[in-house]
Amino acid sequence: MKNLNRIHLSGLRAVEAVGRLGSLKAAAEEMGVTVGAVSQQVQKVEAQLGQPLFERRARGLHPLASAQPVLTQLSVGMSALSTAVEMTERRRPDALTVSVAPVFAGKWLVWHLKQFARAHPGIRVRVEASVALTNPLLSDVDLCIRVGRGPYPGLKAERLLGQRIFPVCSPALAASFSRPEDVFDLPVILDPGQMFTWDDWLAATGRSGQTLVNGPTFSDGALCLDAAVAGQGVFLAWETLAYYALASGQLVRPFPEMIETGISYWLVRGPHQPYEGPVKAFSEWIKQELPRSLELPEN
Template sequence: MQNLNRFHLNGLRALEAAGRLGSLRAAAGELGVTIGAVSQQVLKAEEQFGRPVFERHPKGLRPTPFGEEVLRYLSAGFAEISAGLALGDRRREGVLTVSVAPVFASKWLVWRLQRFRDLHPNIRIRIDADVALVDPNASDVDVCIRVGRGNWPNVRAEQLLDQLVFPVCSPVLAERLRHPRDLAHVPIIREPTPMFGWDAWLGPNGLDETILGDGPVFSDASLCLDAAVAGQGVFLGWETLACDAIAMGRLSAPFPDRYATGIAYWFVTSLSAPPTRAVRAFRDWLKGELASRAAPEAGLVSAP
């Protein structure tokens, strides 16, 4: 890394910002300096490289073939530095960043987080609700709560809870359902790309999806659940999604049988770093909450 001594850090920052943003003006705004200062830093860096990094055009800057290659490495390098600095800030402030699917966050987790805060007032939780599979080895995320089979590479994955599925609907609609075959006579609420199909529940009852009729389709499970509460049909739900609505009497589970899908909830952390005190505290609290099979306790605030 001795070649770093040949270059000024400010010049490399100016190159990266100008290349990423496409103009000196935008780079100056991000770096908090004048356009002239950015221009001078870019020129000095190009002199140190001994070749141009950008072509100048009336509409902005365009990287040369050499510049494209250099900028790719600079952007990756500064992103790593930024992640490292954020990690230091977060640990100093006692912040725990948790990446979690939006439906789990909105229907289950956020309604229970105050209990964790009461137990651990010095740990600040930052929820990053996203369906993307974040790599905790290469990001500022401390914990991922994921649904799947737990076979993700290069991470530490600890199983939390099997996902059990069962039909749910409004209490009024539930009065029409006495036997699983009755599902053939009510609207069925569906997701366009579910992780599992109705056969996961119908199969053990000696039926298959061909008995099911039409019904509304919604883009995610949270909307499907709201549609079931509104009486628009029957949805194949699961405990962490539906338990609070059932406890509040807004939703019914007309049949007692619940079946595993082969999918589970997992507590995912970095394989390369040992869990911190905050990570261990959150894991232990989460396991305790889920051990109750997601049943809400008295005093739980009702979801809107």
């Protein structure tokens, strides 16, 4: 790796960022420097390599065909460096990495992390929002919040809360009918990826004979909720998804029943993960905060 001695890392980073992002401006924003500084770094690297990497055009820099393999390898290398830095941060004794589904992160966790931060100001929480089921045995994740039926063999799993479902709609839409049952004349917002269906709620509430009017379909629960807030129809929601919209008055429940699905929230960690420090602090906090926060208002 002695050949790296003649080229500064910041210059290679600038070249990679321009090639990946497609402009000096975008690269400057990512690196936190000026456009001029990025341009100078790119020119310096080209001079040190003895060959141009970009074609200068009126609209900016355009990678030369001969430079594409170089830029690809630079992206691979910078990605590896970024991962190494992240791994170092995760292993800090005051750091905690939590893996959650994006919808849970966006609709519940981000609204409550400030309470955890106030109670534990010395702990840095890093949230990995992913639909993939991260295995704490094969990653640097400390804790996972999963939604399912459990158990999770080979892992330590604590049941946090049972998931309950109920229809929601906007206040304006609710004002358009006189009886709760009139809601079945309105479009139903559908999420084909849900782990439950309207049939589950209808059967549990003795309304199996009701006919539903299909409305818009979205492949994400958060988008379905936003559609309900926008008045596009009625959505079969769950507590962690809808709690803020209900508490703020953006949505209402036209029916009082909340039905258990048999699905639960689980707090999962590796079998040999020490239950101490940030892991213990976050675990104890979420076991209290999650059920406490979901005290939904009656309509």
